[in-house]
Amino acid sequence: MKSESLELAPLLARRELWLFLSAAYMDPYHRGRFELLRDPVFRQRVAQSASLLAQEAPASALGPGELPPEELSLQGVFDALDNEWGALEDAYRRLFGLTAISATCPACEIEYEPNEDITYRSQRMADVAGFYQAFGMEISDRAGERLDHISVEAEFLYVLLAKEAAALQRGDPEAAEICQGARRSFFEEHMGQWLPIFSQLLSRNAPIQFYRELAVLTASLSAAERVSLGLPPFRLRCVPKPPPAEPASECSGCLQS
Numbered sequence: 001m002k003s004e005s006l007e008l009a010p011l012l013a014r015r016e017l018w019l020f021l022s023a024a025y026m027d028p029y030h031r032g033r034f035e036l037l038r039d040p041v042f043r044q045r046v047a048q049s050a051s052l053l054a055q056e057a058p059a060s061a062l063g064p065g066e067l068p069p070e071e072l073s074l075q076g077v078f079d080a081l082d083n084e085w086g087a088l089e090d091a092y093r094r095l096f097g098l099t100a101i102s103a104t105c106p107a108c109e110i111e112y113e114p115n116e117d118i119t120y121r122s123q124r125m126a127d128v129a130g131f132y133q134a135f136g137m138e139i140s141d142r143a144g145e146r147l148d149h150i151s152v153e154a155e156f157l158y159v160l161l162a163k164e165a166a167a168l169q170r171g172d173p174e175a176a177e178i179c180q181g182a183r184r185s186f187f188e189e190h191m192g193q194w195l196p197i198f199s200q201l202l203s204r205n206a207p208i209q210f211y212r213e214l215a216v217l218t219a220s221l222s223a224a225e226r227v228s229l230g231l232p233p234f235r236l237r238c239v240p241k242p243p244p245a246e247p248a249s250e251c252s253g254c255l256q257s
Contacts, residue, residue: 008165010056010228013049015161017072017221020046022154024077024214025107026145028088037081047074050217053224062223063233065196067216069224077217080210091208105201109148112194124148131186132156135163135179150198150218153191157183157225184229192234195222 023036036042050072057069084091096107106112109128110121128147132139137159139145145152164179199219206212226233 008168009052011161011165011168013052014221014225014228015158015165016046016049017053017217018154018158018161020074021214021218021221022151022158025149025151025154028092034088043074043078047078050074057224058227060223060227061233063196063226064236065198065200065219066223066226066233067199067219069220069227072217072220072224074217076213077210080208080213084208084210087208088210091206091211094207095202095205095211105198105205107150107198108146109150109153109190109194110146112197128153128190131182131190135159135182148190150195153186156186157191160186184231187225187229188231192222192226192231195219196234197236 020037020042023033026033028034054070054072057072062068081088095105096102101108101111110124113121113124115121125146125148132147135156137156139147139152160179160183164176164183167173167175167179196219199215199222202218203212203215206215
């Protein structure tokens with residue numbers, strides 16, 4: 001029983017942190033879900049989860065844009081959220097756009113895809129949708145986000161981790177293995193490829209401290225998830241082209257760690 005608890009603890013910790021990120025990257029206009037971030041009980045669970053992962057993080061090489069999992073911490077995020085609550089909606093729109101996707105710091109996976117072919121990108125989006133459908137995750141049209149938005153993809157990792165933990169708790173290793181396999185494939189083929197670079201862009205462009213703190217958390221959690229799945233660091237990817245008004249420079253579409 002003790003060994004099962006030790007196995008479940010990091011799964012449950014990452015589950016809580018991906019749920020936190022999912023809520024944190026939602027448009028603050030949708031207060032119902034966003035208010036979860038202010039719930040003291042949820043905050044305590046998330047802070048404990050970050051502390052657990054930071055303490056147990058194994059030494060490992062980092063990829064471009066990643067930060068060490070042992071730096072996982074929520075206090076800075078909590079403080080900034082409380083201090084800047086009234087500025088969140090404006091900051092969100094300046095960063096991520098409202099009616100159009102931001103070219104400076106897009107929060108959607110496909111915008112980081114080097115292949116600009118429309119058919120290819122449509123296939124990539126369909127692949128994301130296929131993952132969701134296979135595990136029963138339905139996205140409401142009223143959610144207001146694309147299927148490849150960071151909030152939605154983070155919620156899917158939360159769902160997979162929750163299902164995997166539940167399977168282990170009821171003694172169903174086969175179901176747990178299926179969930180873990182899907183989590184590994186989704187992270188390797190989708191989330192892990194763009195989150196670290198997105199975190200760099202967010203850190204550089206965030207107009208308020210809350211989103212800068214969130215960028216640090218995202219980069220650290222992305223590294224922790226990758227390491228937990230036994231994946232090597234991902235190679236550098238190109239990022240979205242800068243807005244037309246921004247002067248071009250050699251390799252302006254790439255970021256270094």
